[in-house]
Amino acid sequence: MRKTTSTNAINEKLIIDGCGMARALSIVGGRWKPAILCRLKHNTMRYGELKKSIEGISERMLVTQLRELEEDQIIERIVYPEVPPRVEYRLTDLGKTMNPMLEAMSDWGNMHREKVGDKAPASVDI
Amino acid sequence: MRKTTSTNAINEKLIIDGCGMARALSIVGGRWKPAILCRLKHNTMRYGELKKSIEGISERMLVTQLRELEEDQIIERIVYPEVPPRVEYRLTDLGKTMNPMLEAMSDWGNMHREKVGDKAPASVDI
């Protein structure tokens, strides 16, 4: 459990309250969230598909970040009562409103890669 | 010193390489960076001005984040050889190209605040 009284947490809240940018970042800014959002941007995906497609992510992190996005009402979790179990994730309507922002971020990031151009071979944005 | 061989660091690099969004976030995504960029978006500012205007930031954090932004060539540090010393910070040309993205983030953040509407009094975006 995270302490809500630590200076750290207080500062975080302060920043988020004061600035729209920070607010956006607080939602989109987890380590793995961009990767998740990239993938859910156009399709619905199953838990296992996400896991396979995101190289290096651990189960714990995938679940944690999915839960956070769900809490922020960016994505929806749909459970099919089947055996074996099936769970799909997709953007909510609110999540879809992020698209222009995500697009802008992705564009700038790619532009920056070309301009400053270190690492990353011919691979394209996922 | 940060270990560059930790799984953590490796994963970070992996994500950044693979996704433009992540790359953008890696630059703009520090705790205090949005606050700094908000302020430098329109004017040149001195170190002390920044410090005063960003409530709650410690010197260590301000300097750290400024240095990182400088390394990423988003901001420029201009030292005037005077006594007492004067140092100003401003966006580079590359930094200015971020504006559409920052705008998009800010817009979405503010939209989200209104929609989901918790906390934050009448204060406007800084």
Place this chain on the structure above:
DNA sequence: CAGCATCCGGTTTGATACTG
């Protein structure tokens, strides 16, 4: 004025093993 250096606790992340 504009910073560094050091210490240190809290938070985040990852590895691994286990469950309905």
Place this chain on the structure above:
DNA sequence: CAGTATCAAACCGGATGCTG
């Protein structure tokens, strides 16, 4: 299949004191 639980390591950020 889709997770949960627990542990340990890495990292971030804050407080404080000092310097050119």
